[in-house]
Amino acid sequence: MEHPRGLPAPLAGLGRTLVMAVLNVTPDSFSDGGRFIDADVAVAHARAQVAAGADIVDVGGESTRPGAGRIPVAEELDRVLPVIGALAAAGVVVSIDTMRAEVARAAVAAGAGLVNDVSGGLADPDMHPFLTEVDVPYIAMHWRGHSADMDALARYDDVLREVCGELAQRLEDLAATGVDLDRVVLDPGLGFAKTAVHNWRLLGGLAQLQALGRPVLVGASRKRFLGELLGDGRGPRPVGRRDAATDAISALAAAAGVWAVRVHDVRGSRDAVAVASAWRAAQPAGTVPGAGIADTAAGGDTAAGGATAGSGAASASEPAGSAAAHEAVATAVPEVPR
Numbered sequence: 001m002e003h004p005r006g007l008p009a010p011l012a013g014l015g016r017t018l019v020m021a022v023l024n025v026t027p028d029s030f031s032d033g034g035r036f037i038d039a040d041v042a043v044a045h046a047r048a049q050v051a052a053g054a055d056i057v058d059v060g061g062e063s064t065r066p067g068a069g070r071i072p073v074a075e076e077l078d079r080v081l082p083v084i085g086a087l088a089a090a091g092v093v094v095s096i097d098t099m100r101a102e103v104a105r106a107a108v109a110a111g112a113g114l115v116n117d118v119s120g121g122l123a124d125p126d127m128h129p130f131l132t133e134v135d136v137p138y139i140a141m142h143w144r145g146h147s148a149d150m151d152a153l154a155r156y157d158d159v160l161r162e163v164c165g166e167l168a169q170r171l172e173d174l175a176a177t178g179v180d181l182d183r184v185v186l187d188p189g190l191g192f193a194k195t196a197v198h199n200w201r202l203l204g205g206l207a208q209l210q211a212l213g214r215p216v217l218v219g220a221s222r223k224r225f226l227g228e229l230l231g232d233g234r235g236p237r238p239v240g241r242r243d244a245a246t247d248a249i250s251a252l253a254a255a256a257g258v259w260a261v262r263v264h265d266v267r268g269s270r271d272a273v274a275v276a277s278a279w280r281a282a283q284p285a286g287t288v289p290g291a292g293i294a295d296t297a298a299g300g301d302t303a304a305g306g307a308t309a310g311s312g313a314a315s316a317s318e319p320a321g322s323a324a325a326h327e328a329v330a331t332a333v334p335e336v337p338r
């Protein structure tokens with residue numbers, strides 16, 4: 001598992017897909033809007049997410065649901081800073097979900113360890129220059145425009161080719177500004193100027209997204225395309241009943257070797273990631289890019305230094321079915337008495 005540079009120490013040694021918990025401190029996000037607008041309630045929920053296995057808590061103060069309008073920067077700061085300060089003081093790894101450099105700057109000063117920008121820098125010309133001043137990972141999502149307009153921007157001839165091309169352009173922009181690309185994570189931006197068909201095509205193209213050379217984050221949790229997939233004659237499956245489908249995406253994405261999944265319900269995705277780690281380790285050597293013994297040896301909760309980028313390739317030379325491979329799978333699958 002290749003991690004971005006600057007990832008806080010406890011996570012940088014993990015050899016599995018990370019689980020990022022969603023914490024929207026907003027009145028109107030599509031899934032959890034209004035539930036965590038009170039800072040104490042938000043902090044308590046985040047701590048429960050960490051207890052359930054979250055590696056990172058992603059704190060956002062501005063809803064990006066389709067059609068949503070912008071809020072004043074002061075309001076965004078008021079929502080997120082108390083929550084970030086309290087979580088960072090408790091040792092939780094926090095990312096700030098914002099499109100604004102000013103909010104990212106204040107959040108990092110308050111203890112945020114990653115910046116998650118759904119616009120990839122397009123919404124605020126100050127974002128990329130700000131990133132040259134700090135040494136935290138930056139998640140650059142594929143984005144075509146603000147929430148009010150994004151459904152109209154969901155027009156592609158070949159969504160996978162165009163999203164890859166536009167993300168490659170973000171990398172060029174970041175490099176031109178002087179940002180170290182080793183710190184960058186890419187995200188296809190499921191549901192942002194994408195229809196359900198577009199989202200599935202992008203999930204089918206994870207290998208092409210990974211071929212851009214940076215770790216990939218997948219944010220599918222409870223999104224509309226899952227509701228549409230599972231809908232019946234009465235309409236899409238309601239938001240509150242999409243977690244099993246989200247867990248399935250987490251398992252499949254982790255089996256494909258993505259760096260992180262961003263989810264509302266942490267417990268199911270942590271289990272899904274554990275299954276995927278064991279699954280990857282059990283594949284015949286050389287058949288799953290980047291998978292193998294090293295991935296699994298650190299696949300549980302144990303941090304294993306050196307089990308990051310490159311060590312998967314070393315394991316590919318291990319003969320399938322070797323004692324080492326069996327041991328690696330055993331590490332990922334603890335013996336539980338039945």
Ligand code: PMM
Nearest residue numbers: 022029030116139141187189190219
């Ligand atoms: N989705 C949402 C918000 N932030 N960030 C990243 N990197 N990727 C996403 O897919 C993403 C995001 C919208 O979902 P929410 O309302 O559940 O937060």
